[in-house]
Amino acid sequence: EAGVVQSPRYKIIEKKQPVAFWCNPISGHNTLYWYRQNLGQGPELLIRYENEEAVDDSQLPKDRFSAERLKGVDSTLKIQPAELGDSAVYLCASSLDNWTGGVRSAFFGQGTRLTVV
Amino acid sequence: SQQGEEDPQALSIQEGENATMNCSYKTSINNLQWYRQNSGRGLVHLILIRSNEREKHSGRLRVTLDTSKKSSSLLITASRAADTASYFCATNTGTASKLTFGTGTRLQVTL
Numbered sequence: 001e002a003g004v005v006q007s008p009r010y011k012i013i014e015k016k017q018p019v020a021f022w023c024n025p026i027s028g029h030n031t032l033y034w035y036r037q038n039l040g041q042g043p044e045l046l047i048r049y050e051n052e053e054a055v056d057d058s059q060l061p062k063d064r065f066s067a068e069r070l071k072g073v074d075s076t077l078k079i080q081p082a083e084l085g086d087s088a089v090y091l092c093a094s095s096l097d098n099w100t101g102g103v104r105s106a107f108f109g110q111g112t113r114l115t116v117v
Numbered sequence: 118s119q120q121g122e123e124d125p126q127a128l129s130i131q132e133g134e135n136a137t138m139n140c141s142y143k144t145s146i147n148n149l150q151w152y153r154q155n156s157g158r159g160l161v162h163l164i165l166i167r168s169n170e171r172e173k174h175s176g177r178l179r180v181t182l183d184t185s186k187k188s189s190s191l192l193i194t195a196s197r198a199a200d201t202a203s204y205f206c207a208t209n210t211g212t213a214s215k216l217t218f219g220t221g222t223r224l225q226v227t228l
Contacts, residue, residue, distance in 0.1 A: 004159075033216065040221075041220060041221070042205050042218035042219050042221045043205070043218045044218070045215075045216070045217065048215065048216075056215060091159060091160070093160075093216075095216075105162035105165055106150075106162065106216055107162070108159035109159050110159045111159055113157075
């Protein structure tokens with residue numbers, strides 16, 4: 001079974017430029033997460049989807065960040081325009097959330113390391 | 118915002134020794150999960166403990182949960198150099214699939 005696939009793995013852009021990240025979750029997983037991880041820190045949730053609906057985007061800086069999950073499968077996260085402080089690793093994860101004990105374990109992609117110069 | 122905080126932030130031990138990491142959290146949970154992250158890689162799920170469980174084992178891993186103290190611990194027995202990584206606790210809260218990570222413990226296992 002293929003895992004969560006993210007692309008690109010690395011991205012270097014100049015500030016004020018746009019950037020987009022793509023995520024293909026594990027087939028059948030209804031929940032998709034985008035996290036941002038700064039160096040030496042834990043992942044911080046940006047947005048969470050249940051199927052195609054964004055159910056938690058309270059941490060998403062909506063002035064410059066946007067995300068979509070078309071047909072409840074693949075997802076893209078966009079930053080426009082990028083700032084120096086956006087340099088981080090952006091992680092996508094998916095899980096199957098139909099279990100009475102709460103969310104099951106999440107499966108993570110390798111992440112996209114963004115450097116804004 | 119981070120729900121959990123791991124303690125210690127960093128831990129260095131020799132191969133064969135046991136490693137214990139602690140996680141404290143703030144709100145009621147459905148379950149608590151531990152993940153490992155090798156340098157430059159994604160997170161890998163290790164073990165999940167439900168809120169009505171107190172202890173769980175998986176291979177060399179032992180997790181305890183004390184909901185009254187809002188804390189959990191991860192014990193890795195007979196550590197190996199390959200266990201060198203960052204370890205994160207993550208709490209599942211609310212009625213949906215919210216999964217919030219702590220700040221992590223960096224474990225270094227030396228030969």
